[in-house]
Amino acid sequence: MGPNLLSNYYETVAMILFGIGFTNLFLQQNLIKKVIGLNIMDGAAYLFLAAKGYIESAKAPIIVDGITDASLYINPIPSGLVLTGIVVSVSVTAVALALIQKLYREYGTLNLDEILTQSIKEG
Amino acid sequence: MPFVANFPFVCILITMASGVLCSILKGKKAFFVNVFVSFTCFILNLLLLLYLIKDPQEFTFMMGHYPAPWGNEITFGPFEVLMATVFSLVMGLISLSEKERVFEKIKHGKENLFYLLLNLMLSSTLALIFTNDLFTSYVFIEINTLCACGLVMAKETRKTIAATIKYLIMSLLGSGLFLVSIILIYDLTGHLLLPNVGEVLSQLIASGEYRLPITIILGLMSVGLAIKSALFPFHTWVPNAYNRAMNVSNSLSSSLVMKSYIVLLIKLFTRVIGLENLADLRVLNILFTFGIIAMIIGSIDALRDNNIKRILAYSSVAQIGYIYVAIGLGTTQGLVAAGFIILSHSLVKSMLFTACEGLMKVSDNSKFIIDLKGSAYRNKIAGIAFAIGGFTLIGFPMLSGFTGKYLLATAGILNSTKMWFVLIALAISTLLNALYFIRIITVIYTKSEQKTDYNNSNLYKIALSFLILVNLMIVPFQNTIISIIQSGIKIG
Numbered sequence: 240m241g242p243n244l245l246s247n248y249y250e251t252v253a254m255i256l257f258g259i260g261f262t263n264l265f266l267q268q269n270l271i272k273k274v275i276g277l278n279i280m281d282g283a284a285y286l287f288l289a290a291k292g293y294i295e296s297a298k299a300p301i302i303v304d305g306i307t308d309a310s311l312y313i314n315p316i317p318s319g320l321v322l323t324g325i326v327v328s329v330s331v332t333a334v335a336l337a338l339i340q341k342l343y344r345e346y347g348t349l350n351l352d353e354i355l356t357q358s359i360k361e362g
Numbered sequence: 363m364p365f366v367a368n369f370p371f372v373c374i375l376i377t378m379a380s381g382v383l384c385s386i387l388k389g390k391k392a393f394f395v396n397v398f399v400s401f402t403c404f405i406l407n408l409l410l411l412l413y414l415i416k417d418p419q420e421f422t423f424m425m426g427h428y429p430a431p432w433g434n435e436i437t438f439g440p441f442e443v444l445m446a447t448v449f450s451l452v453m454g455l456i457s458l459s460e461k462e463r464v465f466e467k468i469k470h471g472k473e474n475l476f477y478l479l480l481n482l483m484l485s486s487t488l489a490l491i492f493t494n495d496l497f498t499s500y501v502f503i504e505i506n507t508l509c510a511c512g513l514v515m516a517k518e519t520r521k522t523i524a525a526t527i528k529y530l531i532m533s534l535l536g537s538g539l540f541l542v543s544i545i546l547i548y549d550l551t552g553h554l555l556l557p558n559v560g561e562v563l564s565q566l567i568a569s570g571e572y573r574l575p576i577t578i579i580l581g582l583m584s585v586g587l588a589i590k591s592a593l594f595p596f597h598t599w600v601p602n603a604y605n606r607a608m609n610v611s612n613s614l615s616s617s618l619v620m621k622s623y624i625v626l627l628i629k630l631f632t633r634v635i636g637l638e639n640l641a642d643l644r645v646l647n648i649l650f651t652f653g654i655i656a657m658i659i660g661s662i663d664a665l666r667d668n669n670i671k672r673i674l675a676y677s678s679v680a681q682i683g684y685i686y687v688a689i690g691l692g693t694t695q696g697l698v699a700a701g702f703i704i705l706s707h708s709l710v711k712s713m714l715f716t717a718c719e720g721l722m723k724v725s726d727n728s729k730f731i732i733d734l735k736g737s738a739y740r741n742k743i744a745g746i747a748f749a750i751g752g753f754t755l756i757g758f759p760m761l762s763g764f765t766g767k768y769l770l771a772t773a774g775i776l777n778s779t780k781m782w783f784v785l786i787a788l789a790i791s792t793l794l795n796a797l798y799f800i801r802i803i804t805v806i807y808t809k810s811e812q813k814t815d816y817n818n819s820n821l822y823k824i825a826l827s828f829l830i831l832v833n834l835m836i837v838p839f840q841n842t843i844i845s846i847i848q849s850g851i852k853i854g
Contacts, residue, residue: 257538257542260538261535261538261539264531264534264535264538265535270527273531277534277538280538281538281541284538284541284542284545287542287545287549288545288548291545291548291549316554317548320497320548323497323501324500324541327500327501327504330504330508331504331507331508331534334508334511334530335527335530335534338511338515338523338526338527338530339527341523342520342523342524342527345520345523345524346520346524351527351528351531354524354527355524355528357524358520358521358524358525358602359602361520361521
């Protein structure tokens with residue numbers, strides 16, 4: 240297991256980062272830190288995908304000088320997925336931040352526990 | 363490929379395009395567009411369903427006629443089309459019945475944005491049901507989540523915003539797990555299309571390779587979707603969000619949003635893992651256990667509460683438990699029962715929330731049961747609808763809830779290890795359901811001094827009558843419905 244983890248260091252790092260992001264999103268009380276956690280989590284997933292599509296010494300999949308031999312280029316599909324994923328996570332982050340801004344204006348705090356306690360008191 | 367096979371793609375396209383169109387229309391026009399598009403989707407899916415009843419088969423539609431991975435595919439059999447038909451009908455009827463309320467509660471000039479969300483929600487729900495690609499399903503899951511959050515906070519008060527953020531965070535945890543499971547599947551199989559993934563996975567399962575990774579992947583995927591569909595213990599956001607949001611968003615969240623994730627899960631189980639490998643899946647035991655707990659805890663919490671909206675929310679939690687118990691049995695009969703409960707609960711819950719709106723309106727907008735005394739006399743049609751809905755969920759014979767419970771019980775009996783858990787949980791949950799629904803129905807039918815007969819808007823009356831009719835018509839057509847679900851699940 241040890242050598243495997245080292246030779247696949249991209250994947251190992253991605254999974255550790257995913258764990259860090261997920262824990263932050265789950266356990267942090269500060270809403271901004273939660274959103275940072277979300278972005279670390281999504282970033283880790285994209286790092287994993289990008290690492291899967293990469294082929295050592297191959298180039299970006301753009302045909303230059305008419306060379307069409309597929310083995311010279313990296314796998315373009317994971318890159319496409321990463322781009323789509325980034326669009327999704329940017330939109331989610333934007334919505335989350337807009338919501339947090341509104342919450343801060345209403346409740347004067349970014350602590351989720353305090354916000355929920357206050358809102359439960361109001362009924 | 364017959365002409366009707368183009369309809370699902372057309373439905374996704376028109377709902378999405380109409381969503382964009384709503385952003386530049388005025389409120390009333392946006393409402394008409396939403397209703398028109400929902401009923402168009404209903405009719406198109408119904409026509410396709412009638413075709414598939416005669417000749418059950420599965421279609422795969424290449425969008426833009428490019429094969430994967432350049433193009434994208436949707437696939438549908440009888441089960442998917444049946445669900446799409448029900449969901450579009452529910453969307454149309456809810457939109458009709460709640461029009462007055464939407465225009466009253468939402469800030470003036472922003473109504474079109476509300477209908478934009480409704481159209482996008484229908485579009486993403488249909489895309490989730492029909493998609494044949496794992497990554498596409500992730501994208502539409504996120505669109506669905508954002509629309510659902512937008513609907514919960516549509517009133518823009520501080521309480522709804524606080525409820526929304528909790529919902530959003532829970533949903534994001536779920537989609538994070540789902541995303542990583544898709545990426546791991548892609549890593550393991552090299553494919554994203556469901557049939558290709560299914561083929562490689564069944565080879566791997568047969569050869570016994572990569573056992574641990576496969577278990578982890580399927581676990582992440584199921585738990586991710588379970589979090590998003592508010593299975594116990596991930597249901598804590600539901601009561602508060604339902605209590606504060608408008609009834610229209612509650613009906614949609616409980617009938618469409620949560621159910622679409624479960625339909626996707628069933629689709630993944632049948633198409634990717636395959637019915638023959640399903641019984642060995644360990645994650646099913648987790649779903650089964652949480653489902654059993656949800657059935658009982660949801661009903662106990664509902665019994666303890668005095669707020670009608672929260673009671674309906676807890677009842678949804680219990681019903682989600684029923685569905686996961688049925689899925690957790692890991693048999694074809696279990697999946698058929700799950701499919702039937704999804705269909706029956708979608709229709710019943712939307713009717714209950716719409717009726718609840720009517721009852722609250724004639725009781726000074728109070729949500730507390732005690733204030734609803736006599737409301738069924740003041741708003742007769744809402745009272746009748748609520749009583750029918752309540753009796754359906756209790757499992758009264760001749761109503762669809764009974765058939766759902768019967769299917770679950772018969773599926774449970776076939777699984778010797780899980781049989782007693784299913785039967786005992788069903789008995790306890792039914793008893794508790796009866797206790798809290800009969801309590802509400804008794805209160806709303808107890809005469810009080812207030813005797814003004816409320817005049818509902820025509821749209822509300824028509825939509826609610828249709829909902830009552832559709833709910834009552836499930837039982838006469840139940841054999842057809844069950845055979846559609848069965849053929850759909852077997853084809854998958």
